[in-house]
Amino acid sequence: MNEEKQPDPTPIIEISAISKIYKQAGIVTHALRDVTLAIVKRDIYGIIGLSGAGKSTLIRCLAGLIKPSSGKVSFHNSDISHLKGGNLRNFRLKIGMIFQHFNLLSSRTVAGNITYPLEIAGVSKPEQNKRVDELLGLVGLSSKKDVYPSSLSGGEKQRVGIARALANHPEVLFCDEATSALDPRTTKEILDLLKTINKKLGVTIVLITHDMEVIKRICNRVAVIEAGKIVEEGLVSQVFAEPQHPTTKHFIQGSSHEIPEEFFKPPSPNRKLLRLRFKGTAASEPLISQIVKKYHVDANILLGWIDRLQTTTVGTLIVELTGTAEGIAGALGYLTEKTVHHEVLQQHES
Amino acid sequence: MSPNIDLALQLLPLQLWNTIYMVAVSTFFAVLIGLPIGVILTITDKGHIKENASLYKVLETIVNIGRSFPFAILMVALIPFTRWLVGTSLGTTASIVPLTVAAAPFVARLIETSLKEVDHHILEAAIVMGSNTWQIISKVLLQEALPSILSGITLTIVNLIGYSAMAGLVGGGGLGQVAIQYGYNRFNTFIMVVTVILLILLVQGVQWIGNVAVKSILRKRGKLIYE
Numbered sequence: 001m002n003e004e005k006q007p008d009p010t011p012i013i014e015i016s017a018i019s020k021i022y023k024q025a026g027i028v029t030h031a032l033r034d035v036t037l038a039i040v041k042r043d044i045y046g047i048i049g050l051s052g053a054g055k056s057t058l059i060r061c062l063a064g065l066i067k068p069s070s071g072k073v074s075f076h077n078s079d080i081s082h083l084k085g086g087n088l089r090n091f092r093l094k095i096g097m098i099f100q101h102f103n104l105l106s107s108r109t110v111a112g113n114i115t116y117p118l119e120i121a122g123v124s125k126p127e128q129n130k131r132v133d134e135l136l137g138l139v140g141l142s143s144k145k146d147v148y149p150s151s152l153s154g155g156e157k158q159r160v161g162i163a164r165a166l167a168n169h170p171e172v173l174f175c176d177e178a179t180s181a182l183d184p185r186t187t188k189e190i191l192d193l194l195k196t197i198n199k200k201l202g203v204t205i206v207l208i209t210h211d212m213e214v215i216k217r218i219c220n221r222v223a224v225i226e227a228g229k230i231v232e233e234g235l236v237s238q239v240f241a242e243p244q245h246p247t248t249k250h251f252i253q254g255s256s257h258e259i260p261e262e263f264f265k266p267p268s269p270n271r272k273l274l275r276l277r278f279k280g281t282a283a284s285e286p287l288i289s290q291i292v293k294k295y296h297v298d299a300n301i302l303l304g305w306i307d308r309l310q311t312t313t314v315g316t317l318i319v320e321l322t323g324t325a326e327g328i329a330g331a332l333g334y335l336t337e338k339t340v341h342h343e344v345l346q347q348h349e350s
Numbered sequence: 351m352s353p354n355i356d357l358a359l360q361l362l363p364l365q366l367w368n369t370i371y372m373v374a375v376s377t378f379f380a381v382l383i384g385l386p387i388g389v390i391l392t393i394t395d396k397g398h399i400k401e402n403a404s405l406y407k408v409l410e411t412i413v414n415i416g417r418s419f420p421f422a423i424l425m426v427a428l429i430p431f432t433r434w435l436v437g438t439s440l441g442t443t444a445s446i447v448p449l450t451v452a453a454a455p456f457v458a459r460l461i462e463t464s465l466k467e468v469d470h471h472i473l474e475a476a477i478v479m480g481s482n483t484w485q486i487i488s489k490v491l492l493q494e495a496l497p498s499i500l501s502g503i504t505l506t507i508v509n510l511i512g513y514s515a516m517a518g519l520v521g522g523g524g525l526g527q528v529a530i531q532y533g534y535n536r537f538n539t540f541i542m543v544v545t546v547i548l549l550i551l552l553v554q555g556v557q558w559i560g561n562v563a564v565k566s567i568l569r570k571r572g573k574l575i576y577e
Contacts, residue, residue: 063478092480103475106571107493116489117479150572164479174478 008041012172012204013062018071018081020057020228031057032068033228039221041171044198044205044310046219046236048212048251054228055208056176062206063097063174064088075172093121096165096203100177102157104149110136110160111145117167135163139193155186162193166203173197175207179214191217212251216240220310224248237312241279242341259318259345263302269325272332273302277341278315287338288319291331297323318345353540361528361541366548368442369524372517373510376446380453380506387413387454388461389487395466399473399486409458416455421513424452425520445522449513453506460502464495497564497573504560508553515549525549 020032031054039045049055060066061073064080073081080091104113111132118128136142139159149157158178165173175194179187195218198205209215215222215236222239224232224247231245243249263273278287288299303318321328335342391409394402419427425448429439432447468491476490492499518526525545533542568574 065474065478089480089482092478095478097475097478099471099475101471103469103471105472105490105494106573107496116476119489120480120485148570148572 010041011038012041012076013037013039013206014072014074014077015062016072016074018061018068018073020054020061020066021069030228032061035071035225035228035230037223037230037233039172039204039206042198042202042204043221044195044219045207046215046222047206047208047225048210048215048222049208049225050210053225055210055225057228058225059174059176059206059208063095064091093117093168094170095172095174096168096170097174097176098158098161098165098178100180102149102154102161102181104157104160104164106149109146109148110141110152113149113160114163114167117164121168123168131167135166138166138197139163153186154182155189158182158186158190159193162190162197166197166201170203172204172206175205177209178207180209180211187214188217194218212254216307216309218310224251235311237279237309237314240307240309241277241312241314259303263318263320264346270322270328272321272328273345274317274319274321274332275343275345276317276319276335278317279312279341285338287335287340288317291321291334294334295323295327295330297321297327297331354538357532357538358541358544361532362525362544362548365523365525365528366552369511369514369518369526369549369552372442372445372449372514372522372524373507376449376453376510376514377503377507379446379450380457380510381503383450383454384457385461387458388465389491391458391462392465392491393483393487397470399477400483413455413458416451417459419452421448421452421516424448425517425522440521442523445514445517445524449510449517452513453510456509457502457506460506461499464498464502465491467498468494497567497571500560500564500567504557504564507556507560511549511553511556 015035015037018032018035019030022029022031035054035058047055047058057066061068061081064073064083068081071081072079075091075094080088083091105116108116114132114135115128118131123131132145133142136145139162141156141159141163144152144156144160149160152160161178162173173194178194179190182190191214194205194207197203198218205218207214207219219236221234222236223230224239224245226245226247232239232243232248239248240252243252265271265273276287288301291297292299298321300320300322301317302320305316307314307316321331323331332342332344387409391406391413392398393400394406394409396403396406428448428451432439432444435447436444438444472490472494473486476486481490514522514524515526515529516522518524518528519530521527525548529542529545532538533545565574
């Protein structure tokens with residue numbers, strides 16, 4: 001029971017080259033352009049993007065709510081993007097989804113809301129009651145069983161949403177901005193609950209968000225989406241330590257510390273403001289003192305912090321290097337050699 | 351005005367009952383016809399779960415035509431149809447026909463308006479849980495919109511009480527007929543006043559029951575903002 005379920009390398013969801021085009025009043029919008037992704041079993045996969053980037057369209061394509069204009073969405077190697085009627089409804093019984101605004105039925109109590117998907121699946125009355133009690137226990141809401149949703153807090157509503165989504169033992173849970181309407185503390189509680197569900201029940205979780213904190217806190221892999229395209233994809237630890245795309249950098253900076261304006265001075269070959277990111281073994285070597293000794297530069301550490309991710313810890317330092325132009329170039333070369341991700345910062349960049 | 355209590359007691363209980371009978375039966379049939387039309391108008395509209403532009407257009411046109419008839423004209427125009435359906439165009443049972451025909455499109459519109467208030471996000475959640483169209487209608491749309499639908503039906507009943515009095519003017523029975531025969535033709539002011547009071551009480555009573563029903567549902571669901 002306490003055995004943690006690890007990601008399984010078998011892909012559960014694969015999307016290949018999907019595009020979605022909307023035409024309205026003669027205006028053509030490309031909501032998704034040639035998106036390809038694979039999500040493995042028991043993974044927690046995050047898709048991050050700003051509003052309008054196409055992340056909602058993407059998660060709706062995955063959940064079979066929207067049909068892509070082209071391309072294929074596979075669930076256990078079978079194409080779901082062209083399912084209809086009963087087959088589509090049967091697929092939906094194998095997935096669960098939670099929403100930003102919870103979308104609970106105001107006409108039903110907490111127990112009634114959780115019973116809804118069980119009724120749809122044709123579960124018998126005694127089984128329904130048993131399952132509702134189990135689920136209420138899982139999400140910690142047993143005391144609110146007969147309450148109507150309007151008297152619940154946001155966090156409690158989302159717990160009901162989670163219980164309802166898990167009712168029919170889904171293999172995948174889709175989270176559509178599930179914590180965006182919640183305060184930071186409640187967000188953490190809900191994210192911890194999702195993590196527990198992933199570990200205990202082995203449910204694959206796919207979430208979309210605009211908040212890097214959510215990705216940092218629970219995701220194993222991340223895809224960054226912008227203007228309908230995946231611009232970067234990989235393990236969160238990797239993407240976080242070595243972001244490639246400007247949008248990714250923007251998200252990471254947004255979630256970390258802001259660099260004070262006064263750190264930026266006019267650019268000069270004898271002075272560079274650097275951001276260094278250390279992860280894994282790089283963190284255990286005294287790199288700063290090595291470059292100081294080797295290249296005769298001065299290193300002034302202005303800011304430093306640590307981000308805890310799912311599998312690793314990433315340290316960031318904002319350092320000002322002063323010295324000869326050659327010395328600084330040599331130091332940068334040395335950092336590259338030691339695989340420390342570094343960036344020269346300029347004003348207005350961060 | 352000289353109170354003629356004997357006449358009042360002889361006439362009014364029966365005709366009050368006739369009014370209630372006409373209104374109740376025509377409300378029943380109006381909802382029976384209007385509810386499915388309202389549901390179909392909702393789900394076939396653009397962007398809803400069973401979008402169907404041509405079916406929507408056809409039903410919408412029928413409802414609009416039905417609603418554009420003034421009741422007095424509708425009543426007279428329907429006489430041949432009423433005769434064919436119930437064998438006569440006089441009396442309470444005959445009045446039920448034009449009352450139903452007048453109220454059904456009204457009910458359809460009210461139901462459509464109520465159902466369209468149900469948040470699309472809730473429908474999306476129901477769809478993603480694997481609901482079929484019938485389950486969405488019966489377990490989500492009608493349940494979520496119930497307080498609003500009940501308000502609409504209350505409004506329909508109040509309107510039908512008014513229409514039924516009009517039907518009474520042309521031999522439809524009920525309190526309207528008492529008002530025209532005794533109050534107007536025979537200058538019996540006492541009967542007239544009592545009839546008006548009964549109609550007012552009837553309307554107030556229906557409205558009160560409707561309000562209580564709607565409020566109790568809203569209170570149960572915790573959606574009553576102020577009391």
